[in-house]
Amino acid sequence: MRLYNTRTRSVEELEPLDRQQVRMYVCGLTPSADAHLGHARSFLFFDVLRRFLIFRGMRVTFVQNVTDIDDRSIATAQAEGVSWREVVNRYFGSFKASMRRMHVLEPDVEPRATGYITPIVAMIEELIRRGFAYVAPDAVYYRVKAFPRYGALAHRNLEELMIGARIEPGEGKQDPLDFALWKFAKPGEPEWPAPWGAGRPGWHIECSAMSDALLGVPFDVHGGGLDLIFPHHENEIAQSEPLMEHPPMANFWVHGGLLEFDGRKMSKSLGNFEPLSALLDRHDAQAIRWLFLMTGYRKPMNFREDAIAGATVALGRMYDAYDALRETPPSDDDSRPAGSVKAYRERFVAALEDDMNTAGAVSVLFDLAGSARDLIAAGAASEAAAFLHEAMSVLGVSPNERTLPRRPPTVLSARSLDVAGKPFALSGPQDPELPGELVAQLRPLVEPAVSLNGCAPREAVERTILARAAAKARRDFASADDLRRALAAVGITLVDTKEGATWSLSH
RNA sequence: GGCGACGUAGCCAAGUGGUAAGGCGGAGCUCUGCAAAAGCUCUAUUCCCCAGUUCGAUCCUGGGCGUCGCCUCCA
8 A cells, every 4th residue: 555654755655564564653642631633633543544454454563652751741730739640540541531432443552651661761871872862960862963864854954943942941951952861850750760860751762762662663654643743753763763773763654634623733732622522422433533534634624513513414324325235135136246346345445545545435435325226226235235344344433333323313212102092102312401491382382282281391292292193193184284393393303203203302 | 934734616525637526515306194214316617826838737837825734842
């Protein structure tokens, strides 16, 4: 398959260093605040990339780190008067729960920086020994000018980077571009022992140490958001490659486009987001995944909440098509040629092989869904259903993983009643939040046909529905329609079924 | 200021040197007494603007304009 490589700024064929084995390292979260939808976009993309590689028959080793120690989580902890571990566990736990809700596959390894202090210290020692780092009063710093290729990933030269770079008060760096590998602990800060003084790793070094420890360098794919290119990934390269015989550290550097909200990057520092978990409480997780799939992974994407509603409808129709295909009894007509869905499959795979064109792949699935009738008529229903299932699995929205409720939605309570001597199943929301004034609103619309004396809102709705059913039974359609309109006027949507009727509250 | 990305219908969005996928929404129709669901049909003479290259450009080149990102912590 072909993938865009930030390192070379071109689309290249992905050829694993080990045949049939792709080693991936994706920069995970620094749990110092709530995760947001922008994080979800990134992790969802790498999840689909991983699923597709597996689908193509490769073994994938997927490492995603947790930077569980950094300045920000310490600051949050101090502000709240709790331990930094508590802060990390809280936000990381919430993040993991959200990932599970979106059916993001578990990483094969999910290392925490604090679990790799020993290799981190060893790597820093080696960098010092080779002249790439030095010990200052406040920290151990990386000597950027010692690494001639610095800036290559971000396509920047040192002069460009010097602009705006400065040494903050209290920093003992020798050059404004230098960055900390190890920060000595101030009183009250967490610390781990090290030859140069107790402290904590700086941001960046954990990824260099852990990717080497768990995957070995060089490896195949290093991923993250576009905003990690500089300085994070540039610094990882500067730390790792001087110690390697055969750079580059990673063959492919893959970066996902950022999510914007109101035309601005969604980010922790701007605070222009709501927690991912809150969004997942309001929307279907698979619909959010589907929404991201419909946009190229490298493009900036402006988030609008109403787009999720559109994606929810679209994905629901996809499932409907799948259900229709799957529920079609096997054809007894064996004359049909096998492989009616072969062309769809080829287009689907070709789209994903072309730099993960998920939007193109999704459109193939819509094409297939639109042709469901023809496929059924051609006796290819089960073949099409099987393909759709497989294709949706690659995208992480397989019917097995379905989180979208089947229609009719939220029918949680049902009662068996009797209308005109026939059974009548009445169903509606379990605990409807009906406005208290509903009875007063409904009464003038339905009386005297229906008596609502002393009714609670829910009972009023049900009485009206039953009255309408009775009217239908005596073929008094005019009255039945009046009652439907009356219910609609107070926000009740009524759907007739073979067995009876289902109602719901239209917000 | 430097570097980079993006700019396609009401909204979202794919894509190609040869004449615009798909989704949402909207409109009409079919089918069900009505409604819902489902199905069918329609919905960009045109791809931010201007020049250039070309037989031909939305796609290539140059110049604008606009939006965003990175250059400082952020997927």
